[in-house]
Each structure stands twice: as structure tokens, then as C-alpha cells.
Amino acid sequence: MASLQVNGSHNCGGFLIRKDFVMTAAHCDGDRVVLGTHNLHKSGKTVRHIVKRYRYPGYDGVGNGKDIMLLKLSREVQLGNSMRLAKIPRSAINIKDNEQCRVAGWGYTRTGGWTEDNLRVVDVSIINQQVCRSRWGRLPANIICAGGYGTNKGFCQGDSGGPLVCSGIAV
Incomplete structure (x- = not known):
């Protein structure tokens, strides 16, 4: 999990998909990402600044879908017990009702x-x-x-x- 923050305050969530990329919602704003912690106010967390935002093509507001964005981090994070990559689908998957x-x-x-x-x-x-x-x-x-x-x-x-x-x- 990642915390997308504005001036040190949590704004939105996100998740690590590569050592240097976080996926989040396109409507989210922030200037830094905090990773590797359950408690946002304890030490041991990893902080990275955002150097580039890639919004999904055609995104036109939260109510219109395509609300997805990749954040390029200032540098790679170190993977370990408190930080792992999220698994994402490689192709279309079928999610069932009540799953x-x-x-x-x-x-x-x-x-x-x-x-x-x-x-x-x-x-x-x-x-x-x-x-x-x-x-x-x-x-x-x-x-x-x-x-x-x-x-x-x-x-x-x-x-x-x-x-x-x-x-x-x-x-």
C-alpha cells in the first residue's frame, strides 16, 4: 500500500506495481508517496517524491471512468518484508458476483x-x-x-x- 500525500497529509491510496511506479486514481493529488508502513506517523517508512504523472488517456473526471494513473517515483524503493509489488492482471479476468x-x-x-x-x-x-x-x-x-x-x-x-x-x- 502507498499513501499519496499533499504537504505531508494523506489524500489517497495507491499501490506499488514496480520498484519505481505506484498506481492510483487519476483524480488523486499529491506531491509525495509514503510506502512500507502501516502507521503513517511512525518511523521506518519510505518517502518518495513524484516526478511524473501518467493519467489514463481520455480521463475526463472521476464520474466518467478511466480514473487511473501511474506515478513515477523519484527513485526505486527497496523491496522486502514491508514492501512488495502488487500483482496485477496480465489480461482480462472475470470477477464473479459475490466474490x-x-x-x-x-x-x-x-x-x-x-x-x-x-x-x-x-x-x-x-x-x-x-x-x-x-x-x-x-x-x-x-x-x-x-x-x-x-x-x-x-x-x-x-x-x-x-x-x-x-x-x-x-x-
């Missing part, structure tokens, strides 16, 4: 809350596309709905850009 996946982040734990110092992880299930569209209306074609049925656990403000991990793969 159990996982999200993580330092975002709010309730609406109107505040960001957390400690990384939180929660299991979520994939929501059927038709159910999702009937509940939230028009959604971009490439969206994955997750959260679950009958639960209030999931992701919130500040968790944007973090991965949805299904069967060990960031999808």
Missing part, C-alpha cells in the same frame, strides 16, 4: 470522519452490475461495484486509488 475481495486504506471509517493513522483492511464482495446500476444509476462501462450486501463496511473518502484485491490480484 470476496479486499480493500485497504487510511481513509475515513465513517462519512464525515477523518483519515486514519493506521492502515485498515476490510473484506468486500462484488456487487452484480445490474444491481449496482439500479441503485446508483448511470455508471461507466469499466466500473467494478464492490462493498457488499447488508454491510456498512467498505471504502470511503481517502481510500481512492487503493487496490481492490481479488484472489491476490489487484483488479
Whole structure:
């Protein structure tokens, strides 16, 4: 996991896909990335500045899809126990309705809350596309709905850009 920060404060999540690249959401802003820690205020973390942003071609606002961005880090990080690369799919994969996946982040734990110092992880299930569209209306074609049925656990403000991990793969 990575914390995308603005002036030393957590703004969005992200995840390491190469020693020098973090993937996040295109709508996220920040001037540095913090890696290798569960607690953002403890020592032992790795800090890298962002030298280049690569937004997905055609990105035109968070509500229109294609909300993905690569961040080129100022230098490579050292991989080890506290820092590993996320597995990403090499080709299209099929995610099933109700499949159990996982999200993580330092975002709010309730609406109107505040960001957390400690990384939180929660299991979520994939929501059927038709159910999702009937509940939230028009959604971009490439969206994955997750959260679950009958639960209030999931992701919130500040968790944007973090991965949805299904069967060990960031999808």
C-alpha cells in the first residue's frame, strides 16, 4: 500500500506495481508517496517524491471512468518484508458476483470522519452490475461495484486509488 500525500497529509491510496511506479486514481493529488508502513506517523517508512504523472488517456473526471494513473517515483524503493509489488492482471479476468475481495486504506471509517493513522483492511464482495446500476444509476462501462450486501463496511473518502484485491490480484 502507498499513501499519496499533499504537504505531508494523506489524500489517497495507491499501490506499488514496480520498484519505481505506484498506481492510483487519476483524480488523486499529491506531491509525495509514503510506502512500507502501516502507521503513517511512525518511523521506518519510505518517502518518495513524484516526478511524473501518467493519467489514463481520455480521463475526463472521476464520474466518467478511466480514473487511473501511474506515478513515477523519484527513485526505486527497496523491496522486502514491508514492501512488495502488487500483482496485477496480465489480461482480462472475470470477477464473479459475490466474490470476496479486499480493500485497504487510511481513509475515513465513517462519512464525515477523518483519515486514519493506521492502515485498515476490510473484506468486500462484488456487487452484480445490474444491481449496482439500479441503485446508483448511470455508471461507466469499466466500473467494478464492490462493498457488499447488508454491510456498512467498505471504502470511503481517502481510500481512492487503493487496490481492490481479488484472489491476490489487484483488479
